Amino acid sequence: MKYKSVKKPDKCPKCGSDKIANILYGLPAFSPNLEKMIEDQEIVLGGCCVSDEEPTWKCAACKTIIYKLKIDFDNSVN
Numbered sequence: 001m002k003y004k005s006v007k008k009p010d011k012c013p014k015c016g017s018d019k020i021a022n023i024l025y026g027l028p029a030f031s032p033n034l035e036k037m038i039e040d041q042e043i044v045l046g047g048c049c050v051s052d053e054e055p056t057w058k059c060a061a062c063k064t065i066i067y068k069l070k071i072d073f074d075n076s077v078n
Contacts, residue, residue, distance in 0.1 A: 004069040008057055017061035025050045 003013045011018050023046040028034060037043040041060035055065035 003064060003066045005066055006069045006071065009066060012059035012062060012064055014064040015059060015062040017059055019060035020057050021060050023055055023058055025054060
């Protein structure tokens with residue numbers, strides 16, 4: 001199942017954990033602050049290859065990935 005959300009969820013849609021990490025893509029400039037955020041599972045590394053179809057968040061407990069739901073306001077019904 002592909003989980004989607006307009007904003008960062010408070011809880012994982014699969015396991016209910018509140019440990020939802022942001023996924024950081026690209027080649028990060030490592031710093032003590034970034035390393036602590038990775039250690040605390042606030043951020044997970046997503047790799048260097050980035051496309052428009054990559055997930056935005058990941059549950060640190062069950063590893064479920066969550067995609068950001070993009071709303072197309074140009075094609076919405078008024």
